Structure formats: structure tokens, C-alpha cells
Amino acid sequence: MLAAQLVPSPLLSALAQRGYEDLTPVQEAVLDPEVAGRDALVSARTGSGKTVAFGLSMAADLLQGAERLGPAEAPLALVVAPTRELAMQVRRELEWLYAPAGAVFASCIGGMDPRAERRALERGAHIVVGTPGRLRDHIERRALDLADLRTAVLDEADEMLDLGFREDLEFILAAAPEDRRTLLFSATVPKGIAALAERFQRDAARISTAAERRAHADIDYRAYAVIPADRENAVYNLLRFHDAERALVFCTTRASAAHLAARFTNRGLPVVALSGELSQSERSHALQAMRDGRARICVATDVAARGIDLPGLDLVIHADLPTNSETLVHRSGRTGRAGRKGLCALIVPVKARRKAERLLAGAGVETTWASPPGPAEIQARDDASILEDPGLAEAVAQDEQAMVAALLERHGPERVAAAFLRRLRAGMAAPEELTDPGEETRRPAREAFGASVWFELSVGRKQRAEPRWLLPMILSGGDLERRDVGAIRIGETSTHVQIAADRAEAFLDAISPGRTLEKGVRVAPSDGPPPGSERGDGPGGRPRRSGPPSRPHRKGRPAGPRG
Structure with missing residues (x-):
């Protein structure tokens, strides 16, 4: 008392x-x-x-x-x-x-x-x-x-x-x-x-x-190892599986937050995005949509989410790993509040597992490592929620009895139940198939890339183009996996990229209608790279530094070849 x-x-x-x-x-x-x-x-x-x-x-x-x-x-x-x-x-x-x-x-x-x-x-x-x-x-x-x-x-x-x-x-x-x-x-x-x-x-x-x-005693931490190309699908499957009343998804950049929010909206999820470029009015409308139930998922950057309070937040997903343990604590603390239980999920690319373990150790929290839910698990959860639908527990109202009797007499209970099931499932978006990270790491490198289509990007050496930032941008913006991208040839003002032929149409669909990637990089079909373009990353290859090679310059000695 x-x-x-x-x-x-x-x-x-x-x-x-x-x-x-x-x-x-x-x-x-x-x-x-x-x-x-x-x-x-x-x-x-x-x-x-x-x-x-x-x-x-x-x-x-x-x-x-x-x-x-x-x-x-x-x-x-x-x-x-x-x-x-x-x-x-x-x-x-x-x-x-x-x-x-x-x-x-x-x-x-x-x-x-x-x-x-x-x-x-x-x-x-x-x-x-x-x-x-x-x-x-x-x-x-x-x-x-x-x-x-x-x-x-x-x-x-x-x-x-x-x-x-x-x-x-x-x-x-x-x-x-x-x-x-x-x-x-x-x-x-x-x-x-x-x-x-x-x-x-x-x-x-x-x-x-x-x-x-006691650091976040009411939060259940779970980490999910995925291949990089499955990051977005893993977040989507978690949202589908848990079907939380309110969920918060963290990204490290505004572009990543906007991209995830757009993709989830296209898949029928009620989503709002919070990032730094929004006006105060836009931020207020987004938060109000979460509070009154018009939206159930908020995709946000760290800066945009500072200080926001979303009552009843059941699920926090780290789509991108935070930069330090303190940020992990701040992000995760949005759930598991005032005695309520919460779930915190970390999406961890297979090569970033050690980083994730360091972050968790620094935050003083324990986590369970698991595989993200796949279609079979999500289907089972959907079926369980259908069986527990509150409408099935209600008695037949007097004004419904005649129609219920007519339906059963004309179609029989089995067909009526099947129609009810199909109607409910029609409103449930299909889950994504995920690759087993162990299977991906054991997959041998291909000898040759195979049939492909070339595309030209509007950046080159003058814009300091490098495979190490071009490749993630192509994969994320073009809805591709690593194996779908072949050679990257960097020229003076443009870059040519080789895309597997069976993924070229999907790549164009993902970047339509403006045919642009992050940072305003434009994409156009091409016949291939011109002679003299610099080789970048390819199947089984290693990224090379763009730009002309440099020679060391020692004090008191002119730069150039030694005699």
C-alpha cells in the first residue's frame, strides 16, 4: 500500500x-x-x-x-x-x-x-x-x-x-x-x-x-546469427512471429531506417519511421500513431529515438548492432519497464558474433543464441492464434442463429471452417525463407560467375568509390545476396557492376521507380565496363583499394622508382 x-x-x-x-x-x-x-x-x-x-x-x-x-x-x-x-x-x-x-x-x-x-x-x-x-x-x-x-x-x-x-x-x-x-x-x-x-x-x-x-532484469535477451543478406528477412520474421502490440526496431543510419520502414510497409505491416530529418510535427504524428494503435512498429535511429516513451512496448529489435554497450542498454531499456516483461532481439551477422558478445558482456546481460523463426514456426504460431481467436469463444447471438444454420445446412461445418481459415490466413503476410548461417559458410566458392547483366553506377574514383561501401549499398538497395553480385569495375567517374542474370529484373524492381541507391547513386543498364576500369570485388575475390597506387615518400629522398 x-x-x-x-x-x-x-x-x-x-x-x-x-x-x-x-x-x-x-x-x-x-x-x-x-x-x-x-x-x-x-x-x-x-x-x-x-x-x-x-x-x-x-x-x-x-x-x-x-x-x-x-x-x-x-x-x-x-x-x-x-x-x-x-x-x-x-x-x-x-x-x-x-x-x-x-x-x-x-x-x-x-x-x-x-x-x-x-x-x-x-x-x-x-x-x-x-x-x-x-x-x-x-x-x-x-x-x-x-x-x-x-x-x-x-x-x-x-x-x-x-x-x-x-x-x-x-x-x-x-x-x-x-x-x-x-x-x-x-x-x-x-x-x-x-x-x-x-x-x-x-x-x-x-x-x-x-x-x-540489476541490468534489465525484466528483459529477455536473444541473439540471432544470420548471413548478411538475411538481416532484413530475419527482422521481418521476428515481427511476424511475435506479433507484438508495439515494437521498436533500431537502425544505425537514416537511410537504413527509411529502407526498412518502406519494405515493411510494402509487406502490409503497420509501420512508422523516426529519423533525424523529420520535422517536429512529423515526429509527433508518428509517435501518436504508435500510441493510438494505427501503427504497431516504429523503425528508428538512435538519435531520433532518444527520450521517446512508447507505453506497452513489448519488443525491441537491434536490426543493426549498436556501437557500444551503453547504447545497447539505452536501446533495450525501452522495453521491460515498470514491472512489464520485454524481449530484446539482436540480429547478428555471422562475422560480427564476437562484437555482439563483447557488447553484451559490457552491458552485463546474458543472452540466448538461437536461429530466427522460419516459415514453419511462424505458421504454427499463426495457427495457434487462430485457434485462440476470441470470436470463437463467443456464443451465437440470437440475430445470427438463422444465418449460421443456413451456412451449416448448405455447406457443412468442414467447408465453413475452411472458409473461415482461408479468410484469416489471407490477411497474414507470408514469412521469409532464411539461409542457415552454417550452411552458407560451408558453401564452396564458385569457379565462375555465370550468366550476368552489367549495370553502371554514377560514382567512380573521383567520388572515392570503393567496393567496401559500394557492395553493401548494392546488396541492401537492390534486395540481393552476396552471391548475386559479380565483378565491380571502378572507372574515373562511374562504376560497372555485374549482377547475376536471374536476379537482374528483381534488382531493377527494388530500385524503381527512381533507379537510385543510397546517397543519390544512379543506376542504369550497361553493356559492360570500358577498358581500363579498375577491378574491384568479384566472386571469391578481395576488395581492392580504389584510386591510383601511391609510393612512400621519405624525407630527403624524391618519390619514384629506386635505381
Whole structure:
């Protein structure tokens, strides 16, 4: 039960209306009498209930024993968040928590109308929520006065440092009264956070609950080894197999996120994409589509997904491996939140297994290695879901009885059931066949490439074209496997690529209608490479560095052949 003696009565009422029966570990920890009135450095990952935690923690400072807050004048509390989405989520959470106390809010968020924000600040607010850059701008323009501030909260402080907001944070804290409380909430406590705490906090309580120290205890980690060409199909099969209410797929680049989202949309999956080039309005619409159920899958880059909160997220898929263990933790922490179980799946190219193992070890999590689900497993899961269809458990309504009897009399139960089955299966996209990675690595190299078609790409040595980035782009953009690509011949301003004849039409279909690959590289059919083009990668061959060969130049000795 909620501890009434630790929570001010207005907030206790809000928690009860919201259905709270127990507090999470981090919420209990900030209410400890030993923490009351002190600064605090709190390790709390997204989904642990930290917004309510700092809302409860600062309540005594704001209310000071009263049932309701007085007239809204200068801000009493300031909450700083790294992204627009997180700032808006924080405001929504605090609004219901402080509604019985009569709190007035104002937002200062990048991408929003600054004039409207200034008018709100002029009218007065008890609690201001914002992003670092916009808050600093309002302070510099004297629209935001922190003279009466009692509590400052830095939410996701490690992410704010990662995003380069150190100077803004230092400016904001320096503009606040020295006797304010400062609460730092951070998923991790690297050196930068420790230095910030040492400079701007006094006698800070260090809070790290046992539940938080256990890395993602509510997340089941699974790693799936695949050949590179099966990466996209493996992600698709996982989405089909788990049929999660909400899923988040991470990619490392905007181009990869856009490509995956487009391919999944074409296969009938309800998908939205989040990447850096989207406007604030487009991002808000995409997230709203996920929240209201119009979309169930979000494909995002790391930067675009920072700070977003998607309630009920059951599945996180790493379509591309993260660059470090900390990013793995941040990505995966979007699921398995507030007591809910979650699944985290890593798609691991066979040659990247050691990298994946290092990432997992660095994150302190254990994982199960398995093969991605294939058509047989997905079909079995589909059949099980059909047998459990809620409509089959409902009694026949009175107005349905005549039609049900007519159907059974004319067609019989077996044909009616078969028609029902076909109708349901018609709405299920077909799963993909996947190659056994062991089988692929044992496959001998071909002696010759065989029948092929040549295509010309609009990049060459002048654009620093190299097989090591051309080949992945051709495979990904053209829906090809490694064995479908033969020789790559790099010329001065163009490159010629050999594609297996039986895959040439599919290659053209994949790059239509614009016939372009990533980075605006144009593709056109060709009769073959001109004489003198540089050999690149071919069947069984090794990529060679493009550009003319260079000779070493030693100090005091002219470059050139030795005599």
C-alpha cells in the first residue's frame, strides 16, 4: 500500500485516482527521510517510474505543508530533459500528479513557438519543463526568472551530456539560486555526470536501488546469427512471429531506417519511421500513431529515438548492432519497464558474433543464441492464434442463429471452417525463407560467375568509390545476396557492376521507380565496363583499394622508382 505519511495528501489523491497501489523502488528511495531536503544523484533507467519519483521528491519543497499551491508567479520547480518528446512526456506525467495541488505549468521546448512560451511565462507558472537550449534562450532574454526556484531536476542527465548540452546545463544551474535543491536522474553515472554533480550539488544523496543495479532484469535477451543478406528477412520474421502490440526496431543510419520502414510497409505491416530529418510535427504524428494503435512498429535511429516513451512496448529489435554497450542498454531499456516483461532481439551477422558478445558482456546481460523463426514456426504460431481467436469463444447471438444454420445446412461445418481459415490466413503476410548461417559458410566458392547483366553506377574514383561501401549499398538497395553480385569495375567517374542474370529484373524492381541507391547513386543498364576500369570485388575475390597506387615518400629522398 502507498505510504500516506511520506506522500503529501494532494499527490496521494492523484496516485490513487491513477490506480497506484505500490510505489516502485526508485519512488520509495527518493521518499526516504534521509533524502528529504537533500540534493540527490539517482541512477534510474527509463521506465522505472522516475518521473513520478522526482515529482514526489520535490513536492515538500513546493507545497511546504499546504494542500494547494499559491498564485502562480515565478517558477518554483524546473525540470530539464534532453529531447522535445521526453519534455512533453514529463509535463503530461507531472500534470496529473499535481492536478489536485492546483499546479500551473509552462513549457520551454525547442521546435515550439517561443512567443507562446514567453506569454505563458509572463502569466506565471509553478513548474517549468523544457529542453536545455530553449531554457537558456529564455533566461538570456529575461523571459524566464529563476530567482524563486526551489528545486531543479535534470532528467536523463547522461543523455544531455551525450548530446552536447553541458554548457547549457551549467548556464541554467548557475542562473538558479544557490540554496535550491538539485536532483540529477541518470541511467548511468559516467565521469561527466560525476563532475557535474560535484560542481552543482551539495552533500548529495546517492541513490541506486537494487532493482536498478540489476541490468534489465525484466528483459529477455536473444541473439540471432544470420548471413548478411538475411538481416532484413530475419527482422521481418521476428515481427511476424511475435506479433507484438508495439515494437521498436533500431537502425544505425537514416537511410537504413527509411529502407526498412518502406519494405515493411510494402509487406502490409503497420509501420512508422523516426529519423533525424523529420520535422517536429512529423515526429509527433508518428509517435501518436504508435500510441493510438494505427501503427504497431516504429523503425528508428538512435538519435531520433532518444527520450521517446512508447507505453506497452513489448519488443525491441537491434536490426543493426549498436556501437557500444551503453547504447545497447539505452536501446533495450525501452522495453521491460515498470514491472512489464520485454524481449530484446539482436540480429547478428555471422562475422560480427564476437562484437555482439563483447557488447553484451559490457552491458552485463546474458543472452540466448538461437536461429530466427522460419516459415514453419511462424505458421504454427499463426495457427495457434487462430485457434485462440476470441470470436470463437463467443456464443451465437440470437440475430445470427438463422444465418449460421443456413451456412451449416448448405455447406457443412468442414467447408465453413475452411472458409473461415482461408479468410484469416489471407490477411497474414507470408514469412521469409532464411539461409542457415552454417550452411552458407560451408558453401564452396564458385569457379565462375555465370550468366550476368552489367549495370553502371554514377560514382567512380573521383567520388572515392570503393567496393567496401559500394557492395553493401548494392546488396541492401537492390534486395540481393552476396552471391548475386559479380565483378565491380571502378572507372574515373562511374562504376560497372555485374549482377547475376536471374536476379537482374528483381534488382531493377527494388530500385524503381527512381533507379537510385543510397546517397543519390544512379543506376542504369550497361553493356559492360570500358577498358581500363579498375577491378574491384568479384566472386571469391578481395576488395581492392580504389584510386591510383601511391609510393612512400621519405624525407630527403624524391618519390619514384629506386635505381
